[in-house]
Amino acid sequence: MIARLAGLAIDARFAIPGAMPGALEPVARARAARWIAANALATRGIQLAIEGAPPSEPSILVVRAASLAAVLAAIASIPVLVDAASLPCRWRLALRALGVPALDRPAPAALSGGASVLTAAGRGCELAVDRELHGFRVRLASPERTLPA
Amino acid sequence: MVALERLAAARPDAVRELARVEAMPIYAFRFGSGAPGAPVLLVTGGVHGLERIGTEVAIAFLSSLIARLGWDRVLHDALARCRVIVLPLVNPVGMARGQRANGNGVDLMRNAPAHELGGTPLVGGHRISPRLPWYMGRPGAPMEPEAAALVRLVEDELFAAPFAIALDLHSGFGFVDRLWYPYARTREPPADLPALAALGQLLDDTLPNHVYHFEQTAQTYTIRGDLWDYLYDRRRAAGGGVLLPLTLEMGSWTWVRKNPAQILSSLGRFNPLKPHRHRRTLRRHLPLLDFLLHATASHPAWTPAPRSDGPRGAT
Numbered sequence: 480m481i482a483r484l485a486g487l488a489i490d491a492r493f494a495i496p497g498a499m500p501g502a503l504e505p506v507a508r509a510r511a512a513r514w515i516a517a518n519a520l521a522t523r524g525i526q527l528a529i530e531g532a533p534p535s536e537p538s539i540l541v542v543r544a545a546s547l548a549a550v551l552a553a554i555a556s557i558p559v560l561v562d563a564a565s566l567p568c569r570w571r572l573a574l575r576a577l578g579v580p581a582l583d584r585p586a587p588a589a590l591s592g593g594a595s596v597l598t599a600a601g602r603g604c605e606l607a608v609d610r611e612l613h614g615f616r617v618r619l620a621s622p623e624r625t626l627p628a
Numbered sequence: 629m630v631a632l633e634r635l636a637a638a639r640p641d642a643v644r645e646l647a648r649v650e651a652m653p654i655y656a657f658r659f660g661s662g663a664p665g666a667p668v669l670l671v672t673g674g675v676h677g678l679e680r681i682g683t684e685v686a687i688a689f690l691s692s693l694i695a696r697l698g699w700d701r702v703l704h705d706a707l708a709r710c711r712v713i714v715l716p717l718v719n720p721v722g723m724a725r726g727q728r729a730n731g732n733g734v735d736l737m738r739n740a741p742a743h744e745l746g747g748t749p750l751v752g753g754h755r756i757s758p759r760l761p762w763y764m765g766r767p768g769a770p771m772e773p774e775a776a777a778l779v780r781l782v783e784d785e786l787f788a789a790p791f792a793i794a795l796d797l798h799s800g801f802g803f804v805d806r807l808w809y810p811y812a813r814t815r816e817p818p819a820d821l822p823a824l825a826a827l828g829q830l831l832d833d834t835l836p837n838h839v840y841h842f843e844q845t846a847q848t849y850t851i852r853g854d855l856w857d858y859l860y861d862r863r864r865a866a867g868g869g870v871l872l873p874l875t876l877e878m879g880s881w882t883w884v885r886k887n888p889a890q891i892l893s894s895l896g897r898f899n900p901l902k903p904h905r906h907r908r909t910l911r912r913h914l915p916l917l918d919f920l921l922h923a924t925a926s927h928p929a930w931t932p933a934p935r936s937d938g939p940r941g942a943t
Contacts, residue, residue, distance in 0.1 A: 483815075483847060486748070486848075486849065487815070489748065489749070490746065490747070490748055490749075490752075490849075490850050493748075493749040510744070510745065511745065514745040514746070514814065517814070517815075517816045518814055518815040518816065518846075521814075521815035521816050521817060522815050522847075526817070
C-alpha cells in the first residue's frame with residue numbers, strides 16, 4: 480500500500496503538469512487534483528458514488544468531512560482547488576505529500592480563472608460526503624440548497 | 629515469421645492480412661461464427677518486438693486450435709457460438725530487428741491518443757526521443773500503421789459484438805504472471821469492474837490452482853497512450869456491448885533469476901532462453917486461453933446484470 484501511494488505521489492509530481500508548483504492554469508491544477516484524489520482512493524480500494532450535477536459555473540464548494548478520506552472523496556468528485564488553510568494541519572500535510580495541488584492564489588482569482596474552490600469553512604454550495612459500506616457517496620447540492628457565497 | 633507463414637499457408641480460409649509494414653505482413657486468423665452478434669475472443673501478441681514469447685504463446689494456441697478443429701466436436705460447438713481471432717505478431721519489424729519499438733522507434737502500446745493526465749515518468753510514455761524506449765511518437769502524429777491496424781481490427785470485429793474479451797500477451801515485468809485489466813492511465817475503476825470481478829472469480833473457481841495475479845494495470849505504474857485504454861473507452865462510448873481487454877504480463881524476472889546469465893542479452897530479459905523453460909511457458913498458458921474461449925462463448929451465464937449505481941468510472 481505504501482509503495483502504491485508512493486508511486487502515485489511520483490506520478491503526481493512528475494507526470495501531471497497541473498501538479499507542478501507555479502502559476503499554471505487553475506483549471507489544469509483542479510483537474511490534476513481530481514485525478515490524484517481519485518487515484519488515492521482507488522489505490523486503497525475505496526469506491527466513490529456521485530449524486531447530482533456539478534455547478535455550471537466556478538463556485539465555492541463547502542465540504543463537511545469527518546476524515547481525510549472524505550476530503551479526498553470530495554476532491555475526486557469534481558475538479559476543485561482545495562483551500563488547504565481551512566483544513567486541519569495533518570490533512571494539509573497528507574494532501575501535500577500526495578501531491579494534490581492546493582489553492583495557490585486568492586479564491587476570487589481562482590474562480591475567475593475557471594476553477595471551483597473547495598473549503599471546509601465559510602459558505603457556498605454544499606457538498607455532502609457520506610460514508611458507505613465500501614466507500615463514499617458524494618452529493619452535490621441542488622440549486623435550491625445552494626447558499627450564497 | 630516462418631511459423632506464421634506456414635500457418636497462413638495451412639489455413640488460407642482463416643487468414644487475413646491486416647497491413648504490410650516494410651514488406652512484412654501483419655496476419656490475423658479468424659475462426660468460428662461469422663455472425664456479427666457473436667461474442668469474440670481476440671488474442672494478440674508481439675506488440676513489443678523483444679517479447680517473442682508472447683507471439684510464440686499465441687502461435688502455440690493457434691496451432692492447438694487448428695489441430696483440434698480436425699477432431700474436437702466440443703470445440704466446434706463452442707466456435708458455433710463465438711468467434712476467435714488470433715493476431716500473433718502486431719510488430720513484425722520490431723521483432724525482426726530485435727527491438728521493443730516498431731521501425732520508427734515508437735512504442736506501440738503508448739501510441740494511442742493520450743489522455744492529459746497520468747503516466748509514470750519515462751516508463752509510462754514520453755516524447756523525448758525515439759532512441760529511448762517507451763517513446764509515444766510525435767505529438768499530433770497519426771497512429772503508427774501497426775497500432776492503426778490493431779485498432780481497425782478491434783473496431784471491425786469486436787465493436788459489433790455484444791461481448792468481447794481481448795488478451796494481449798506481454799513479458800518483461802515481475803516474478804509472477806499477471807492478468808491486467810484497465811485502466812493503464814489511472815487507478816480509478818473501469819465501469820465494467822463488476823464484469824471483470826466476475827471473470828476473475830470465474831477463473832478462480834474454474835482453474836483453482838492457476839498462477840495469475842488478477843489486478844489493474846495502473847496498480848503497478850501508469851501509462852499514457854495505452855491502446856487498450858483507448859479501445860476500451862471507444863467501446864464504452866459506442867455502447868451496446870462490453871469489451872474486456874486483458875493483458876497477460878508473463879513474469880520474466882523469474883527466468884532471469886533461474887538463469888542469471890541471460891540478463892546480459894536483450895532477448896534474455898524478456899524471454900525464457902532455456903529450452904525446457906521455453907516449452908513449459910508455451911504449455912503453461914493454454915488452459916487460460918481455453919478458459920477465456922469458453923468464458924466468451926458462455927458469457928450470459930456469468931456476466932452480472934448492468935448496474936446503474938456502481939462505482940464511478942474514470943474520466
